[in-house]
Amino acid sequence: MTQVATLTASDGKAGYQFGGSVAIDGDTIFVGNGNLAFGTGGGYVFVKPARGWKTRHETAKLACPGLVAVAGDTAVCGGGDGALVYIKPQTGWKSTSNYDALLVTTDGSKNTFSSIVTNGQIVAIGAADINNESDVAYLYVKPKNGWGTKSNKKHILGQTAKLTNSDSTSGDGFGISVAISGDTVTVGAPYTADNNGTLGAAYVFVEPATGWTNMTETAKLTANTTSYPSILGWSVAVCGDTLVAGNPNGGNNDNHQGDAFVFVKPTTGWTTTETPNAQLTPSHSQEDDPFGWSVAISGQTIVIGDINVTYTQPGAAYVFGD
Secondary structure, rough: OOOOOEEEEOOOOOOEEEEEEEEEEEEEEEEEEEEHHHHHOOOEEEOOOOOOOOEEEEEEEEEEOOEEEEEEEEEEEEEEEOOOEEOOOOOOOOOOOOOOEEEEEOOOOOOOEEEEEEEEOOOEEOOOOOOOOOOOEEEEOOOOOOOOOOOOEEEEEEEEOOOOOOOOOOOOOOOOOEEEOOEEEEEEEEOOOOOOOEEEEEEEOOOOOOOOOOOOOEEEEEOOOOOOOEEEEEEEEEEOOEEEEEEEOOOOOOOOEEEHHHHHHHHOOOEOOOOOOOOOOOOOOOOOOEEEEEEEEOOEEEEEEEOOOOOOOEEEEEEEEE
């Protein structure tokens, strides 16, 4: 496939890292500027024109750098140890610095937010520091009166729940990636180790009947791979009963071309396993190409990102589906 449009920032400059993170929902694309060093980061909203996507600048710029996520009328962006929630006005997205809610942590953690995702009702944020023992993920549930107050005052919210892995070890990278679908949150921990070296894992958390609370995983998903050091869980995605975990250092016979594993929820519910339902690999066989750097899933379609195809190419995205 070839692109239909190029999206750029109206105030973009070299080194600003526009595109450091991206998100899409329906006709809305949200692009992050991840370079905080310049002090000019932002989240850039693009709304699809009536005649379809075309090369253009942003519809609106929201004052928040770094990671971005969007679902319906809710846009979330942040970095460091805080995230901002913006709600689309009735008249449509407009450039603003007036956020509706500020999401903070209340447990004294100094970890940096490393991943973020939302479905509009819940925001999940990974806070991984591979040199810190307290890698966690935080969940923020939308309050009954909405993310912001009717008086439009800044609404500061602490986490609803803190998710941790029961076998946590220092530097396991828990929280480097997060995904959410319905009542299921998935957190990647690519540096989780076994006796042979780094293996990686995806941890599944299912909302309890009484609602989200501090908890450890419902299930731990791994793959019996022959490639070490494997970093399964560098990227994760979930849609309904299907979960995908990327392993950009994977590949049989230690060629490290990358792979990804698909897990389907059993009829009895998620359970710990090292037996995936499928292994996805790229059509090329070049060593050290990080296929699985990013993953996404919608319905029966899975997309796997590879940022360095055969070293000389500008990367590729591979589509798998029916």
